[in-house]
Amino acid sequence: MVKERLKVTIRCNKCGERYTLRGTVTKGGKLETGFKRCLCDNDKDFKISSDQF
Numbered sequence: 001m002v003k004e005r006l007k008v009t010i011r012c013n014k015c016g017e018r019y020t021l022r023g024t025v026t027k028g029g030k031l032e033t034g035f036k037r038c039l040c041d042n043d044k045d046f047k048i049s050s051d052q053f
């Protein structure tokens with residue numbers, strides 16, 4: 001199965017913390033990064049952007 005690899009930047013809208021991760025896009029077009037939550041316990045309020053490698 002071929003996956004698209006992306007560089008994903010996740011910025012927390014609550015505390016402003018930024019995370020840079022490697023993500024993959026599954027066949028269904030879902031972005032997977034393995035990212036669960038921010039240090040501040042925020043797990044849904046993020047600005048996510050992705051760039052192709």
Ligand SMILES: [Zn+2]
Binds near residue numbers: 041
């Ligand atoms: Zn945060």
